[in-house]
Amino acid sequence: xxxxxxxxxxxxxxxxxxxxxxxxxxxxxxxxxxxxxxxxxxxxxxxxxxxxxxxxxxxxxxxxxxxxxxxxxxxxxxxxxxxxxxxxxxxxxxxxxxxxxxxxxxxxxxxxxxxxxxxxxxxxxxxxxxxxxxxxxxxxxxxxxxxxxxxxxxxxxx
Amino acid sequence: xxxxxxxxxxxxxxxxxxxxxxxxxxxxxxxxxxxxxxxxxxxxxxxxxxxxxxxxxxxxxxxxxxxxxxxxxxxxxxxxxxxxxxxxxxxxxxxxxxxxxxxxxxxxxxxxxxxxxxxxxxxxxxxxxxxxxxxxxxxxxxxxxxxxxxxxxxxxxxxxxxxxxxxxxxxxxxxxxxxxxxxxxxxxxxxxxxxxxxxxxxxxxxxxxxxxxxxxxxxxxxxxxxxxxxxxxxxxxxxxxxxxxxxxxxxxxxxxxxxxxxxxxxxxxxxxxxxxxxxxxxxxxxxxxxxxxxxxxxxxxxxxxxxxxxxxxxxxxxxxxxxxxxxxxxxxxxxxxxxxxxxxxxxxxxxxxxxxxxxxxxxxxxxxxxxxxxxxxxxxxxxxxxxxxxxxxxxxxxxxxxxxxxxxxxxxxxxxxxxxxxxxxxxxxxxxxxxxxxxxxxxxxxxxxxxxxxxxxxxxxxxxxxxxxxxxxxxxxxxxxxxxxxxxxxxxxxxxxxxxxxxxxxxxxxxxxxxxxxxxxxxxxxxxxxxxxxxxxxxxxxxxxxxxxxxxxxxxxxxxxxxxxxxxxxxxxxxxxxxxxxxxxxxxxxxxxxxxxxxxxxxxxxxxxxxxxxxxxxxxxxxxxxxxxxxxxxxxxxxxxxxxxxxxxxxxxxxxxxx
Numbered sequence: 089x090x091x092x093x094x095x096x097x098x099x100x101x102x103x104x105x106x107x108x109x110x111x112x113x114x115x116x117x118x119x120x121x122x123x124x125x126x127x128x129x130x131x132x133x134x135x136x137x138x139x140x141x142x143x144x145x146x147x148x149x150x151x152x153x154x155x156x157x158x159x160x161x162x163x164x165x166x167x168x169x170x171x172x173x174x175x176x177x178x179x180x181x182x183x184x185x186x187x188x189x190x191x192x193x194x195x196x197x198x199x200x201x202x203x204x205x206x207x208x209x210x211x212x213x214x215x216x217x218x219x220x221x222x223x224x225x226x227x228x229x230x231x232x233x234x235x236x237x238x239x240x241x242x243x244x245x246x
Numbered sequence: 247x248x249x250x251x252x253x254x255x256x257x258x259x260x261x262x263x264x265x266x267x268x269x270x271x272x273x274x275x276x277x278x279x280x281x282x283x284x285x286x287x288x289x290x291x292x293x294x295x296x297x298x299x300x301x302x303x304x305x306x307x308x309x310x311x312x313x314x315x316x317x318x319x320x321x322x323x324x325x326x327x328x329x330x331x332x333x334x335x336x337x338x339x340x341x342x343x344x345x346x347x348x349x350x351x352x353x354x355x356x357x358x359x360x361x362x363x364x365x366x367x368x369x370x371x372x373x374x375x376x377x378x379x380x381x382x383x384x385x386x387x388x389x390x391x392x393x394x395x396x397x398x399x400x401x402x403x404x405x406x407x408x409x410x411x412x413x414x415x416x417x418x419x420x421x422x423x424x425x426x427x428x429x430x431x432x433x434x435x436x437x438x439x440x441x442x443x444x445x446x447x448x449x450x451x452x453x454x455x456x457x458x459x460x461x462x463x464x465x466x467x468x469x470x471x472x473x474x475x476x477x478x479x480x481x482x483x484x485x486x487x488x489x490x491x492x493x494x495x496x497x498x499x500x501x502x503x504x505x506x507x508x509x510x511x512x513x514x515x516x517x518x519x520x521x522x523x524x525x526x527x528x529x530x531x532x533x534x535x536x537x538x539x540x541x542x543x544x545x546x547x548x549x550x551x552x553x554x555x556x557x558x559x560x561x562x563x564x565x566x567x568x569x570x571x572x573x574x575x576x577x578x579x580x581x582x583x584x585x586x587x588x589x590x591x592x593x594x595x596x597x598x599x600x601x602x603x604x605x606x607x608x609x610x611x612x613x614x615x616x617x618x619x620x621x622x623x624x625x626x627x628x629x630x631x632x633x634x635x636x637x638x639x640x641x642x643x644x645x646x647x648x649x650x651x652x653x654x655x656x657x658x659x660x661x662x663x664x665x666x667x668x669x670x671x672x673x674x675x676x677x678x679x680x681x682x683x684x685x686x687x688x689x690x691x692x693x694x695x696x697x698x699x700x701x702x703x704x705x706x707x708x709x710x711x712x713x714x715x716x717x718x719x720x721x722x723x724x725x726x727x728x729x730x731x732x733x734x735x736x737x738x739x740x741x742x743x744x745x746x747x748x749x750x751x752x753x754x755x756x757x758x759x760x761x762x763x764x765x766x767x768x769x770x771x772x773x774x775x776x777x778x779x780x781x782x783x784x785x786x787x788x789x790x791x792x793x794x795x796x797x798x799x800x801x802x803x804x805x806x807x808x809x810x811x812x813x814x815x816x817x818x819x820x821x822x823x824x825x826x827x828x829x830x831x832x833x834x835x836x837x838x839x840x841x842x843x844x845x846x847x848x849x850x851x852x853x854x855x856x857x858x859x860x861x862x863x864x865x866x867x868x869x870x871x872x873x874x875x876x877x878x879x880x881x882x883x884x885x886x887x888x889x890x891x892x893x894x895x896x897x898x899x900x901x902x903x904x905x
Binding site: 164165166169170177178219220223224225227 | 769771772773782783784785801803804805806808828829830831834853877878879903
């Protein structure tokens with residue numbers, strides 16, 4: 089049943105993309121990272137997303153302030169034009185995203201947005217809702233981790 | 247072509263109108279056609295959808311002023327790199343960042359005529375770092391970076407008329423060369439009667455040094471030479487790598503009706519320049535500095551905005567003043583056009599445009615002649631060597647009007663022949679023609695994969711022809727210029743493909759794609775954006791007014807601009823939209839255009855900042871929008887500017903997202 093849902097979603101997405109013609113076709117680099125549809129998703133992937141982050145990330149109790157600052161810089165340069173802290177914009181609000189998603193999920197979404205939109209049920213759902221595939225913003229894995237640290241910090245202090 | 251026919255036509259050469267007559271005669275009677283059957287020709291040029299060509303081809307745009315890029319052998323058109331002409335398609339030459347590239351000592355020049363692209367070389371092989379190309383009309387040389395396929399630098403050449411013998415590089419890109427096609431008074435802006443030609447006019451051969459790390463060009467010196475037309479140039483290879491060769495015509499020193507008056511002498515010259523020795527003479531203080539105003543325009547910073555530097559003064563070596571010999575004239579029949587050096591560096595082939603043979607000089611014999619003092623005369627201090635001492639072969643029956651030669655590295659040369667509209671293949675051993683094939687029609691340059699290097703791979707030959715006539719569906723009295731792709735891997739040349747190009751391609755370059763494609767940038771990294779008006783954080787989007795100058799620091803992403811509602815602009819303001827594309831995804835481009843702007847759109851690559859200047863002249867509401875279809879919500883990517891009267895007190899405000 090789950091497979092049928094996924095398949096239906098995949099067909100829907102591909103139809104959407106085809107119909108949009110010149111819109112955001114996923115880049116090649118996403119394709120190789122995504123597992124084949126028939127294989128289904130692992131438990132980890134369902135919970136934490138598809139992408140280069142394949143294990144739980146260590147998150148401390150406090151904050152690494154250097155990482156928070158680095159994350160804020162990248163967030164303001166590469167994320168903020170499409171996301172509000174509160175309220176939807178081009179994409180969903182992010183002030184409280186870590187209440188909804190795991191840190192690993194957020195990182196994988198940043199690092200593999202095309203693959204997530206294509207192959208992950210949550211990504212597919214978000215694409216249906218927002219009609220825009222999130223672009224890969226040339227963020228490296230340690231930078232994605234820093235963005236997560238900043239979003240944790242933001243949630244704690246706002 | 248039969249020998250008899252050739253002799254008969256040779257008689258026609260005496261007449262002034264021979265070109266037109268012969269062209270007429272030959273257009274209708276091709277010498278030979280060799281084409282594979284359609285199936286195997288198609289197979290050889292077929293590149294499946296999604297797959298890449300094996301070669302990049304770079305074709306000069308001629309009177310378009312640009313450089314076009316092709317995938318070969320499929321002849322897929324990849325892009326036009328704008329170089330010397332403004333390009334409203336991309337905003338090149340219209341954006342504030344690119345306008346300075348067009349500055350010259352004659353002001354802003356929006357057009358030129360680009361002829362000879364040449365890829366930078368290392369050890370005599372094309373290395374794919376940069377490609378240079380000349381501007382013929384207002385003499386300049388441009389450097390294009392093959393990481394971004396963008397023009398990064400344009401250098402003007404002072405005291406030069408018609409930079410045609412350019413922009414060929416030496417074996418390790420030590421120098422790029424330039425040359426005077428139209429001799430003019432060497433002294434800047436000299437106002438003299440035209441018929442003082444022989445006394446007042448001079449030629450200038452330019453040597454531009456290239457920085458091996460940055461690629462930046464620097465006019466090192468010019469050699470001042472007798473007032474002939476210096477037509478084409480080519481650097482030596484291997485043993486001759488320290489030399490460059492220029493063809494000359496108009497050794498008659500005519501200044502009117504050159505068609506007749508410059509075609510009288512049986513022989514003109516190939517000028518052989520020992521550039522290493524000339525450079526040493528300059529380094530050792532043998533040159534002198536004379537006035538010469540010129541502009542050097544180049545991109546500054548990582549991300550790309552051009553600046554102009556005005557320079558004055560050039561170091562010259564005047565052959566009348568220097569005792570040491572560093573340049574020699576090799577007599578060469580007859581108004582030679584091309585000069586080409588084979589992969590071994592030994593054979594120097596002249597395109598004897600009006601000659602009935604293709605003359606081949608020997609580099610080693612030239613050195614022997616110099617040692618032996620085989621000098622027949624001196625012209626303005628330049629030794630003229632004995633023709634018989636340097637010549638090693640004359641190719642008989644090459645057709646009418648041989649122009650340019652390239653080589654396959656397997657012992658054969660291929661010469662384009664204009665009037666009889668064909669390519670002849672001949673042996674560098676016997677100097678005999680072994681094959682010939684038609685060109686459609688009136689071939690100019692030809693180009694072999696790696697044919698101008700020490701190690702040509704010589705799979706394909708491209709012929710660049712001057713008229714299409716009936717080759718394609720007709721498109722009016724003026725049609726685009728064709729190119730033909732030939733397979734030269736076997737004994738016989740075989741025509742594979744015939745396709746229209748852009749502008750008028752003169753010379754072209756072809757290089758294995760794997761030497762370039764892995765280095766091509768996909769984005770400009772935002773972290774490196776050092777543009778002074780870049781928007782590094784979307785939160786910084788803003789507008790600043792200083793008197794009548796208004797700067798809009800604007801961001802673009804799929805699918806909106808920030809800010810997108812602007813009020814408080816006044817008639818008489820000069821408005822700069824500094825648009826930063828905040829995307830970091832390959833090939834996601836945004837553009838901007840605003841109603842009534844006397845300007846083109848500006849396209850902005852991912853991570854880049856570009857500036858559109860706008861001077862509103864009427865009050866009203868002005869919509870602006872993204873000109874590049876960027877996303878499903880592209881049609882929503884728009885905004886408004888309110889323009890009020892010059893004396894209005896409407897406050898300058900901007901906003902996004904609050905209705």
